[in-house]
Amino acid sequence: MEVEELRSSKSERYSKELDVAVRVVQMACSLCQKVQKHLISESNDQVKSKDDNSLVTIADWSVQATVSWMLLEIFGSENVSIVAEEDIQTLTKADSVGILETVVKTVNDCLVDAPKFGLTVPAMALGTKEVLEAINRCNSAGGPSGRHWVLDPVDGTLGFVRGDQYAVALALIEDGEVALGVLGCPNYPMNKEWLEYHHCYYRIMSKLSSPTSESWDKGCVMYARKGSGEALMEPLVRENSSLDLSNLARTIRVSSIDDPALATFCEPVENSNSSHSFTAGLAHSLGLRNQPLRVYSMVKYGAIARGDAEIFMKFAKAGYKEKIWDHAAGVLIVQEAGGVVTDAGGCPLDFSQGIYLEGLNLGIIACSDVKLHQKIIRALNASWGSSNL
Structure with missing residues (x-):
């Protein structure tokens, strides 16, 4: 069954939107x-700090401009509302001229x-004004009615800068409900076994492998449509490769493990907006024996969706507000893969x-199994009073 047939196997609704979204995310991952x-191999100044001290890179702005331009070109500007993380405030400062030029070129x-990727090339190269306009069009506030594309161009920017895990996340929300989600994970290998190897090692192995070999494929795209009852995964389009992805897309499902002693749980790498100490105490009370899998970005949702882990827990510190672009795509993929x-x-x-x-309410819990989820909720209710969050 070909990729497009797989994508529309359960329902024709959103089939075009999902097909376009997967192609666009594939292209963004390549970017x-x-x-x-380039960031890893050379010393450069392509990383900036925003006013809230969070990091932003060439990739963040370039992906947002690319995805914005593509969605508007395909669906028409009158039909497209985009909610996205980045704006042009930092990019248009006097000391960012060089970075802006690099973004336009990228x-x-x-x-x-x-x-x-099966998409259309612009008739002419985009100029600086057009690139800035494409980024700035992603200024929708979302809301309870209408269609809104939700984009996190590089989720896990710190992981991206460090050569570690990150994700490109694109979702479509209609009338307040997530209708489809696509999660591109360029450094997340197709098979769980490869997680044991440092990314530099399997980058070397990828070069030694045949272009048609799946043995060392690095990177994948996971996606789902609401109500389809399935989530799918395919490898990234490889550079200079004619590999037919239609033969490699496959259904993913959550783990069947329901014993906390055997479960693996994920949490954010950084402790700045999630309490590791509280999560550790909760894990102990649940009987979770495995060490936490600390992963940057929405890759955590992907790990649960395809059965690499069973639990993701995040309990934000007081004052922190979760953004929809950090969760929309991943949440739907987990749910359609059988999780909660x-x-x-x-x-x-x-x-x-x-x-x-x-x-x-308090935080977010993603789980592969309803019974595990209920145990976490009960343990949380018993310990929240001493959390100091």
Whole structure:
């Protein structure tokens, strides 16, 4: 069965949107791989700090411009509302002229490769004004009505800068419900066994392998449509490769493990917006014996969706507000793969209230199994009073 047939096997609704989204994310991942390779191999100033001290890179702006331009070109500007993380404030400062020039070049270099992903090349190269406009168009506030594309161009920027895990996340929300989600994970190998190897090692092995060999494929794209009851995964389009992805897309499912002693749980790498100490105490009370898998970005949702881990717990510190682009795509993929995602009170996440997950109760719990999820909720209720969060 070909990729497009797999993507529409359960329902024709959103089939075009999902097909376009997967192609666009594939292209964005290719862009990110090239930028990350440059960041790792050379000393440069392509990383900036925003006003909130978070990091932003050439890839963040370039992916946002590329995805924005493609969605508007395919669906028409009157039909496209985009909610995305980046704006042009930092990029248009006087000391960012060099970075802006690099972003424009990166976007155009990426768009030239569009036919490789089944997409259309612009008639002419985009100028600086057009690239800035494409980034700036992603200024929708979302909300409870209408269609809104939700983009995190590089989720896990710190992981990206360090040559570690990150993700390109694109979702479509309609009338407050996540309708489809696509998660591109350029450094997340197709098979769980390869996680044991440092990314530099399997980067070397990829070069030694035949271009048609799946043995050392690095990177994947996971995606799902609401109500389809399935999530799918395919490898990234490889550089200069004619590998037919239609033969490699496969269904992914959550793990069947329901014993906490055997379960693996994920949490954010950084402790700045999630309490490792509270999570550790909760894990101990649940009888979780395995060490936590600390992973940058929404790759954590992908790990649960395809059965590499069973639990993701995040309990934000006071004052931190979760953004919809950090969760929308991953949540839907986990749910359609058979998992459960709620806030820490057991309620569904609400994506209808703008750019933030308003009304979020305590934190977020994603789980492969309903029984495991219920055990976590009970343990949480018993220990939350001493959390100091």
